[in-house]
Amino acid sequence: MQDNRYRILVIRLSSLGDIILTTPVLDALKENYGNSEISLLTKQKYQGLFESDPRISSVIYFEPEDKDKGVFGLFRLIKSLNQEKFDLIVDLHSNLRSFFIRLLVKAERKVHHYKKLIPRFLMVRFKRWGVNPVSTIDNYLKSLGEIGIKAWSRIPRLYSKNENKIWAENFFIENGLGKKEILIGIAPGARWETKRWGLDKFSSVAKNLSQDLPVKILLVGDKDDLKPIEGIENYVGKERTIQAVDLPLDRLIALVKRCGLFISNDSGLMHLASSLGVPTIGIFGPTSPGLGFSPSGLKDKVFWAGVDCSPCSLHGEKECVKESRYCMDNIKPEKIIEEAKRVLSANKVIFLDRDGTITEEKDFVSKIEEIKFIPGSKEALKTLQGFGYKLVIVSNQSGIARGIMTGEQVEEVNDFILKELQNEGIKIEGIYYCPHHPDENCDCRKPRTGLIKRALQDHHLKLKGAWMIGDKLSDVLLGKNIKGKSILVLTGYGQGVKQRIESNLEIYDWQKPDYIAKDLLEAASFIKSEALTESTEPVTNSHKKL
Numbered sequence: 390m391q392d393n394r395y396r397i398l399v400i401r402l403s404s405l406g407d408i409i410l411t412t413p414v415l416d417a418l419k420e421n422y423g424n425s426e427i428s429l430l431t432k433q434k435y436q437g438l439f440e441s442d443p444r445i446s447s448v449i450y451f452e453p454e455d456k457d458k459g460v461f462g463l464f465r466l467i468k469s470l471n472q473e474k475f476d477l478i479v480d481l482h483s484n485l486r487s488f489f490i491r492l493l494v495k496a497e498r499k500v501h502h503y504k505k506l507i508p509r510f511l512m513v514r515f516k517r518w519g520v521n522p523v524s525t526i527d528n529y530l531k532s533l534g535e536i537g538i539k540a541w542s543r544i545p546r547l548y549s550k551n552e553n554k555i556w557a558e559n560f561f562i563e564n565g566l567g568k569k570e571i572l573i574g575i576a577p578g579a580r581w582e583t584k585r586w587g588l589d590k591f592s593s594v595a596k597n598l599s600q601d602l603p604v605k606i607l608l609v610g611d612k613d614d615l616k617p618i619e620g621i622e623n624y625v626g627k628e629r630t631i632q633a634v635d636l637p638l639d640r641l642i643a644l645v646k647r648c649g650l651f652i653s654n655d656s657g658l659m660h661l662a663s664s665l666g667v668p669t670i671g672i673f674g675p676t677s678p679g680l681g682f683s684p685s686g687l688k689d690k691v692f693w694a695g696v697d698c699s700p701c702s703l704h705g706e707k708e709c710v711k712e713s714r715y716c717m718d719n720i721k722p723e724k725i726i727e728e729a730k731r732v733l734s735a736n737k738v739i740f741l742d743r744d745g746t747i748t749e750e751k752d753f754v755s756k757i758e759e760i761k762f763i764p765g766s767k768e769a770l771k772t773l774q775g776f777g778y779k780l781v782i783v784s785n786q787s788g789i790a791r792g793i794m795t796g797e798q799v800e801e802v803n804d805f806i807l808k809e810l811q812n813e814g815i816k817i818e819g820i821y822y823c824p825h826h827p828d829e830n831c832d833c834r835k836p837r838t839g840l841i842k843r844a845l846q847d848h849h850l851k852l853k854g855a856w857m858i859g860d861k862l863s864d865v866l867l868g869k870n871i872k873g874k875s876i877l878v879l880t881g882y883g884q885g886v887k888q889r890i891e892s893n894l895e896i897y898d899w900q901k902p903d904y905i906a907k908d909l910l911e912a913a914s915f916i917k918s919e920a921l922t923e924s925t926e927p928v929t930n931s932h933k934k935l
């Protein structure tokens with residue numbers, strides 16, 4: 390039965406952050422090889438990350454420092470991998486060990502990623518000499534370019550089983566976290582001492598935030614981080630903190646997902662929080678975000694003092710040579726507190742598609758005479774606005790690049806729509822559109838996130854808990870790309886998308902909308918009912934509402 394499947398081996402043995410950053414590669418592979426089966430080669434300690442990942446068929450564990458030590462361990466592994474008869478090997482680890490695996494395991498095609506050692510070396514050696522290595526995610530995806538694979542998403546994604554969500558809910562009840570309380574995750578650890586921001590600084594951030602706001606602090610780390618975690622707990626008080634120490638990764642995912650904000654040193658946990666759609670503040674000292682390891686979320690923020698000696702090493706492994714750790718000490722708690730409060734005060738938002746969702750679908754609308762509002766859509770927008778949501782329209786208008794209409798015509802149509810809605814008392818924060826042709830591969834054509842990025846620059850919006858409503862698969866996928874929830878409406882092209890979903894035509898489970906609504910009006914009442922049943926910061930949806 391397995392014979393007609395395209396069998397792929399992905400190799401990434403460590404570390405936590407790097408493994409999380411490889412997940413867009415899994416999406417791209419699944420997307421391009423419809424009938425594929427992906428095996429992942431990694432270490433046992435990352436087991437929890439992939440236990441319920443629908444993209445992975447099997448995880449193969451390899452412990453070169455332990456039971457699979459030495460040449461014999463390596464050859465045993467190669468022998469067993471050869472029995473799997475892979476068609477493609479994607480080596481994202483690219484060290485000597487993975488080189489041998491790649492060399493000796495048979496497969497029709499093999500690709501690996503280039504580590505960008507030279508630009509990174511230059512950056513560490515000569516600091517900011519205009520050297521700007523590509524982000525690690527783009528670098529991983531680039532290796533797929535060699536075999537003609539284009540990625541629709543460069544966003545890391547992690548999955549957690551429903552039983553972990555239930556476990557997390559109980560965990561929070563036992564630890565006295567109120568439904569309306571804000572949870573802020575703090576991870577004070579890091580692999581190297583030099584990468585750890587001061588305990589006093591984390592403590593003062595935690596205390597300040599939990600005094601001024603209805604906040605509890607989730608202290609996250611492993612056994613080695615127990616000292617700073619207990620330090621913060623003692624300073625802030627047990628009643629305002631919850632310890633999450635040395636938990637299996639799948640459970641940790643379920644806990645961190647509940648956070649409204651995560652504050653962390655440059656570590657694997659920073660990437661974990663970010664990939665769960667939690668707005669993340671990353672604190673960088675001896676390493677530099679310019680080395681390609683910034684957190685990837687649109688609302689994430691990096692603090693880096695940018696002192697002359699940083700970055701002094703690639704991973705922060707070098708001891709500090711200065712008398713004082715300028716790179717870390719120059720980052721003041723006040724700045725982090727200010728940013729944290731800014732993030733937490735952002736407005737909740739609903740992103741909406743235009744044609745086929747709010748107004749009747751008609752290919753390439755260029756005149757205001759062609760605009761007809763879908764019955765009930767104005768009422769729907771009013772309902773959502775009344776529920777405290779900011780409304781933003783995001784629209785692909787490739788007719789401009791195709792020469793069918795001009796940018797001015799699109800603006801005119803948009804202005805007309807804004808005015809019509811304004812007359813009904815509906816305020817749209819902005820209409821953002823992509824004028825490019827699909828072949829241009831721009832950053833703003835949905836499902837890419839460029840339009841959302843622009844909206845975030847112009848308005849104070851909260852991505853966590855955001856919704857995206859539209860009639861096309863690209864709208865649904867955009868919702869996934871911003872880690873929000875998505876609703877497919879059956880107006881416009883929606884019926885066709887629904888049929889594709891039902892017949893499972895090239896649409897995978899994780900690409901499906903969270904809800905399918907007859908039209909915008911029904912979508913609005915669904916959001917309203919969800920908002921009424923959930924707490925302010927829900928332990929997010931099960932994605933199984935179909």
Ligand SMILES: [Zn+2]
Nearest residue numbers: 823831833834
């Ligand atoms: Zn564009």
